[in-house]
Structure formats: structure tokens, C-alpha cells
Amino acid sequence: MSGISIIGFAVGGAQLATGLGTLLALDPAEAAARNERIRCLTQQRRSRREALEAALAQAADERERLAQTFVRARVDAAGAAAALTAAGLPPEPGLTPPVDAPAVADWCGTVPGLVAAAHRRAATALADQTARRLSALLAEVSGGPLVDAAEVLAPAPVGPTPTPAPELGAVVARMLSTLDPRADGTDRAGVEAVAATLARRSDRAAHLVELRLRVQEANDRAARRYDDAVTAAQVLDAMTPYRPGHGLDPDRLDAVRAALAEVAAFRRDLDDGLLDQVAGLRAQVESRASAASLTDAVADVLGELGYLVGPDFSVGEAAEGRLEISHPGRPDHLVRMRVDGDDRQLVAMMYRADGPGDAGADTSAEAAWCGDLDRAVGRLADAGLAFTPIVLTDPGARPVPAVPGRDADEQGRTSHRYRDQHRPERS
Template sequence: MSSGVEADIVLDAAVVLTLGMNRVLGRGGDAVGRGAQALAALAAGRAEAREAALAEVRTQERALREVVERNARIAALAETRAKLGADVALPAPLQPADESAQELTAWCAATDPLLDEAERRLSEHLAAQVTAQVFTAPAEGLRADTGGAPPPRRSAEDAPRTLERIMARLLPDAGEDERRAVAEAARLLAAVGTGEEAEGVLHEVRLRIREANRRTEEARERARRRAAEREAAEQAEAERRYVLDSITAAFEDMGYEVQQGFETLTAGDGSVVLTKGAWPDHSVRMRVDGAARVEAAMVRERPAESEDDRRVDVEREREWCAAFEAARARLAGGGIRSEVSWRLEPGVRELPVSGASRQTGGRSGQRERRRERPT
């Protein structure tokens, strides 16, 4: 951008971690939250105190994520339970509030065996369902002589018990297609007459369960990836909003009027316009690119017409540069560090004229357009 500055942004770890925790907790307001001590130590230059506070934040954040994972597993098992119509107890999810990291970790440790037991019982329920269906429905779809090396011989009468034991290996959240494929093979047991035929069918059932579980694990992994993508997008938006809100607050406290969406007239595009009452002919256009970069440029609201206008331009540019450095220092105290990658010094180039001014007849026209924007 001409007549301006570009800077790369790096968020302090305390901010990143605490924004994540606040999203888990569903809290708004103070974005630095539990990371305030780490940020205070950072601002005061107390390295040891900062590291201790940051370690506490990391521990808390990890514990919260463990709780989120257990809550997701509880929800998935509850959905499976409803589909199967099973009477299986599940632990209640935990909605974290003010628990310590130790308390959250203890809850996870106590919940894990309950979830394992619930999954086992759901698998047993599914196995009992399929076994009952097999011996009340006619065999169809496959030949009984499925081949393969049979285990030690047993009588055909043992087949129902063996089938239920094998079926208990099928993951309870296997999809409908996977369960149907297993059931089709299992139904052949209803028509076998010898132990050898039963062993052949059971071997095919084992193979289909193995394939069904493989596909189920793949589906779980896809779900985990989607959840991770949503998590990353939500975190990026939280960081972007934190940077934009912090920049807005910093310049408002220095006496600037901050308006959002100066180009597209949308408040969420990361762009703002800075004005001051003593600047009738000047403004600063700023764009925040996520939480990684900020670009700013001073512009004129109307073309310069005299040398006096250009002298005022240089004065305004110097004032703006000083304000930008003051804002950088303030933002650093809030965990937003920035490194200037490009700068155009005051007076080097004539200020560009605002595109909005050319199109709407000046700032008054632009403000009129903002008032007409639907809410």
C-alpha cells in the first residue's frame, strides 16, 4: 500500500491458548482470560514468572481438550445407543466451568473405563440382535462353502454361541451397509448342517467384521479430521477478531474514530478506517489479514491543491506514524507483537485520494452509504 506501512503479526502463546480455552468454555468478554498473568509477566519482562504462568495455561488448555474429546465420545455413543435401542448407561458429559486442570484430568480418568464398558455392551447388544435375526430369517445371498482353513471342528449346534461371540467384535457404530454385509454372511448359519459348513460361514463372518471395523475406523478418522478443521477455522476467527478488536480499542483510546468495512461496507472483512475530528481531509485505511498481517495507508479525502495542503499532508503522516508506533507498543502488552516489513516515510510520496471519496463525493457520502446499509 502506498504512503503507509505493513507489519507482520505474531500472537503470544498465552493469547492463543486462552482464546482456545474461552471457545471451549463458551465465554466471551475478556479474551486473555486465564492468560492474563502470563501477559502481565511478559509486559514486565519477568521471564521466569511468565514461563510459570504460561505452563499453567498450557496444562489447563490440554485438560480442557481432553474433556472435549470425552464429551464427543459420549455424544457418539449416545447416538449409537439410540439407533440400536439399547439400554446401556452412559456417563453424563462435563460442561467445564471453574474446575482445575487436576479436577478435569481426574474426571477424564474416571470416565474412560465407563466409556469402554458402554462400547463393549453396545457391541454385545448388536451381536445379540444380529444373532437373533440370523436364526429367525432364511439364509440367502451366499453359498455356505465359503472356503478357507477352518479352526478345530465343532458341531453345527455350537454355531449360535460362537456367532454371538464373534459378532461382539463388530464396532457398535458400524454403518448400515457394513452391518448388512456382516448379517448377510451370518444368516447362512441358519442353513448349515455340519460343523465344517458352520466353520466356513463363521470364517466369512470374521472377514466381514474385520472389513466393517476397518471402514468404521476410517469413518471415525474422517470425522476427527472434520472436527479438527472446524476447530482450526474457529481458532483462526477468534484470533482475527481479537487482533481487530485490540487494534480498534488501541486507536479509539488515542482519540481516533474507528469505522469498519471501508471498502466493501461489511464489518467482517478485516478493514477499518481511522479518522479524527482534527483531520477534515485525511483518514487512514487499514486492513487486518487474519491474525498474521496488518497494512495501513493514509489517504486524502480530496486532492491536494496547494503547497500548504502538501505541508499538512506531511504533518498528518508524521502524526500517524507516531500513533502507529504507540499502538504497536500497547498491542505488545496485550500479546500482539508486530514487526514492520515495509514502511514509506512521511513526505516521500503524495498521498493518494480516497477511492470512496472519488465515487461518493467525499466522506459525507460514504457515511450516508453506511447509514443506508441494512442491519
């Protein structure tokens, strides 16, 4: 075989987990769990609560489950702290996440009570502030009781005449107190504007129903923002090991992380564009890991067949998925191989050292390489990696190109074990 040899391949889940563990310098199970959480949270976002439960179930062990609990607690605390700030109330010190890891579990246990108390304080304060701002308008309303929204929507009462309904100010204040304290400024202003129009409406009872619906819509949006904040915080946590060295554009990676942090802090929405960017980063990492996993497998098998396998520096620096392969028994020839993780292909080309060519030696080296490659493909197939030859060229069908400025002695010095020289250390 001479010239270009292209072989397609498939990488199973175990190989991908191994590749992700190697690329991200983590245990394979943890690396696979993190990427699966990213996939789950982005693809199932429209079923938010199911996605959050599924993400928790993907945790690799109890440490991961605690980490996810900590993520949710931080988001809850941040939302409660923002609500207190919006209401002009002093912060609650207990909502500040601990720095020391041993204190995390205890802090997570106290957060629900602190958050509930903070929400009650903020809701009451915000409702009182709004009612005071509206008091002048409501005072202009002529006397006579008004029914509230629940009474308007309820069936006609049967039996004794009910007690008089509360005055308008009390009804409005009670409705405003049900507004989620995490509602943003736009929603609060919209609710207050609807409440203010009560003084100018003759059909005030029906308008109270409109106010109730506006409050519910604002609460629904606040709940969605909370779910988005938890989703963003969990994705951000799962992306912790992602680095530019994993083939990711550093500016894009930083921008996505900053945007997710904004969502987790309730300062922006989690839109489809951001989800697409996250999915793109995950796909890049998995593609790189798949190529690395296959490259490792190929390097191992060729090493077992007596080849020296090292990184290919022909493009100026070692690149993921590029190998330089030689055999001590054929020092005048080498093979350069490129793994294409996206198209699931492997491209190999044989070269000879610079100097006078020997067509017979070239043909012999190509024939030996083809035979060994067939054996390598068979061994990999036995290990669960299926290779499908796409293009095969018979030995001697074309001249073997020379590597300018490269002699056999230099080739022997630069060929080495791929695994030992081209793998990141795990932390």
C-alpha cells in the same frame, strides 16, 4: 510514511483464546477448549482412544465434562437402539436421551447397563435368526462331531481323552452369538455366507477357524465405527457455536454437520476427506479469530493515542479485520487498515478528504501518523504482540489519494469506537 504500510505480526495463545471467545460469543477458555478438541480429535484420529481421552481432558470445566459424557452416552444409546432394530426387537425406552438438562447426569449413569442388556438381547436374537436360516444346510452334514475353532488352534491335549465335541450347529450358533450386534448388514451377510459354506466343505474344522476370523474382523470394524461415531459426535458438539457469520460458507458448514451426524448415527464412515473438511473449518475460525484479536488490540492502542477507530465501510459493508482510523486534530485525513490473518500482515493506507489537495498538510499528517504508529507498535510489543515492519514509505514520497465524495464533516460523523460498534454480543 505514505501509501501502503505493511506490518507482520504474531498472535499468542492468550490472544487467540480471546479472539475465539469474541468470535464465537463464548468464554475464551471454553472457545479455545472447543477448538482444541476439534484439532485433537481430527489430528489424532488414528489413535482413537487416546484422542477421546485427550478430548475429555481438554474440557474447560465440570459442565463441559458432563457435556462430553452426555455425547458418548448418546452414541452408545444410538448404537444399542440400532442393534435392537436390526434384530427386529422392540426399542428400549430407557435409551432415549432426556430433554431436560437436570436429568442428563442420572440418564448417563443408567446407559451402560441398558446398552449391555440391549447388546445381549440383540446378539442372541441375531444369532438365533442366522442359525435358523442355516439349519437346513447344516442338517445336510453327515454325522460325526466337529471340533470348534478354539480346539483347532489350541495345543494337542495331554491326559485323558476329552469329552466329545459339540455338533456343528451348536458350534456355529455359539460363534454367531459372538458377532457384535452393532455390525452392519454387509458384515453380518459376509459372516453368514462363510457359515453357509460349511455344509459344502470337507475341511470343516479349518473352515470354523475362518468363520471365527471373519467374526473377529466384523467385530473390529464395528468397534472402529463406534470410535468414529463418538469422535464425530464430540466434534459436532464442539462445533456448536460455529456460524456462517464467522466467515464460514453456510452450505459447507451445513454439509459437514450433516455428515458428522450421519457418522454419529452409524450411517457412514468417518473418512479422511471429512476430517480434512472439519480441520479446514477450524482453521478458518481460528484465522478469523486471530485477525479479530489483533484488530481489537490495534484499535485499543490507537484509541489510547487519541484516534477515532471504526469499521471500514469502503467495500460496501463492514468487514472483519478492516478499520477506518482518524484523528480529531487532523480531520482532513484518514487511514484505512486491513488485517490479513492468514499471512499475519497488516496493510494501512492514508487518504485525504475530497477537495483541493495540500501537499504540506498531507506530509504533516503522514509524519504524525508514522510517529503514532511507531508508538502503537511499541505498546503492542510491550503487551506481547510483536510487529515487524515490512514496507515503510517516507512521508511525502507519493501523493496522498483522496476519498471521492468524502468530506471532513462526514468523516467525523462515521468514525467511532471499534470495540463498542463492531463486536458480537456473548450469549
